[in-house]
Amino acid sequence: MLSISANSLWSETTNSSIQTQLLEAELALAQKPRTYFIFQVRDKKISLKARGIVLKEWEMKKVRYFGNSPPAEPISLLKKSALFPPKRKNIKPGSVTEDGEFKLATLELNDMPSVYTLSLKGGIYIFIRPQSRRFFSRLLSVWHYFKWMTFPPLEKIWFSIKKKPLTTIEIVLKNKKDSKELYWAFLEGAECLIF
Amino acid sequence: MLLKKQHLILVIVFGSVLFVFLALEGIGYYLGQKSGAEWKRESVETSAEKKDLRAIQTKNKILKRRIEQLSTFGVYIVIDSANNMLYLKKGSNTIQEAVISCGSGNILEEPGGKRRWVFDTPRGVFEVKSKILDPYWLKPDWAFIEEGEKVPKELKERIEAGVLGDYALGFGNGYFIHGTLYTRLLGRNVTHGCIRVGDEDLKAVYAASLIGTKVFIF
Numbered sequence: 001m002l003s004i005s006a007n008s009l010w011s012e013t014t015n016s017s018i019q020t021q022l023l024e025a026e027l028a029l030a031q032k033p034r035t036y037f038i039f040q041v042r043d044k045k046i047s048l049k050a051r052g053i054v055l056k057e058w059e060m061k062k063v064r065y066f067g068n069s070p071p072a073e074p075i076s077l078l079k080k081s082a083l084f085p086p087k088r089k090n091i092k093p094g095s096v097t098e099d100g101e102f103k104l105a106t107l108e109l110n111d112m113p114s115v116y117t118l119s120l121k122g123g124i125y126i127f128i129r130p131q132s133r134r135f136f137s138r139l140l141s142v143w144h145y146f147k148w149m150t151f152p153p154l155e156k157i158w159f160s161i162k163k164k165p166l167t168t169i170e171i172v173l174k175n176k177k178d179s180k181e182l183y184w185a186f187l188e189g190a191e192c193l194i195f
Numbered sequence: 196m197l198l199k200k201q202h203l204i205l206v207i208v209f210g211s212v213l214f215v216f217l218a219l220e221g222i223g224y225y226l227g228q229k230s231g232a233e234w235k236r237e238s239v240e241t242s243a244e245k246k247d248l249r250a251i252q253t254k255n256k257i258l259k260r261r262i263e264q265l266s267t268f269g270v271y272i273v274i275d276s277a278n279n280m281l282y283l284k285k286g287s288n289t290i291q292e293a294v295i296s297c298g299s300g301n302i303l304e305e306p307g308g309k310r311r312w313v314f315d316t317p318r319g320v321f322e323v324k325s326k327i328l329d330p331y332w333l334k335p336d337w338a339f340i341e342e343g344e345k346v347p348k349e350l351k352e353r354i355e356a357g358v359l360g361d362y363a364l365g366f367g368n369g370y371f372i373h374g375t376l377y378t379r380l381l382g383r384n385v386t387h388g389c390i391r392v393g394d395e396d397l398k399a400v401y402a403a404s405l406i407g408t409k410v411f412i413f
Contacts, residue, residue: 094343
């Protein structure tokens with residue numbers, strides 16, 4: 001009985017300690033004039049925040065993680081990679097029509113990829129994709145599952161040899177729109193917390 | 196006999212490759228599981244041993260309050276540049292929402308390659324720095340270059356009235372939340388970085404905003 005209560009006290013202390021580290025990290029982020037992300041892996045939620053206010057939230061339909069637990073400190077996004085990354089269009093001087101109207105060749109939400117990888121500082125890789133709904137996307141999700149089961153363990157060996165941490169997280173979002181919105185909002189250099 | 200031998204070699208080679216692959220997968224999987232568990236124990240034990248539960252909980256309450264205090268301001272503006280939406284908010288309540296136009300993300304290069312502009316709406320935390328009634332547009336160099344015209348030397352040649360609507364809210368670096376003549380393009384990313392709002396919505400946003408009102412753009 002005594003050991004059970006000691007254990008639960010230890011567990012409460014450790015949870016509170018983790019919370020302290022995360023709150024300290026969030027306070028540091030909220031003090032900057034920038035937006036930041038919070039990936040709540042256990043609660044299956046991604047929040048975009050600024051000054052402690054939630055600006056937007058995305059629900060994770062599925063999440064899998066492997067490797068080192070991410071540190072309880074602000075982590076910056078180094079790179080976004082996709083098979084077909086969006087490309088900016090160049091304006092040709094003099095091509096604007098008389099009434100100042102443009103041909104609508106602009107970079108919009110629909111141009112964003114829905115399947116991509118976020119490479120974060122400290123060997124953290126987050127793979128984002130929308131939930132499979134149609135036959136081909138379901139078929140593709142089998143490939144994603146195979147990739148998830150195969151590559152991270154091999155990468156882990158390579159990273160262990162190099163004595164570097166590796167964290168791989170796979171997040172399945174509700175739909176393509178959510179996935180594209182996250183790509184749009186998460187700019188390279190932006191910071192996040194993962195727990 | 197030769198065929199059987201070749202088959203046997205193939206089976207041995209394939210079996211060996213499969214064995215090495217599975218062994219590596221197993222090692223990798225073990226390393227992944229092990230490192231995941233180690234991190235939690237290390238970081239938690241060192242901090243938990245030093246302090247007692249009550250002290251940690253008190254500290255957490257203080258930290259939460261400090262984060263909450265950062266967001267204690269009145270009305271604020273949220274711009275969702277992906278969906279071209281503006282939200283006028285107070286606390287968690289939305290007072291007004293409007294369809295807007297944000298930056299096109301296009302690139303303009305000056306012929307000769309001297310200067311380059313990227314027409315993005317800036318992202319981050321800003322505040323209203325100026326409130327202007329009946330604003331006029333002081334056309335920047337890129338507006339002339341884009342139209343294939345010569346950049347004028349006289350200031351008066353840059354002034355254009357009536358294109359920014361009835362109100363403008365400046366949030367720094369020459370960016371404004373203003374009105375538009377092209378209301379049918381609201382909801383699309385077509386601007387040079389400014390935020391275009393329809394007349395009626397802009398009137399409400401202008402009335403509710405003060406100098407210093409926070410503007411969150413994502």
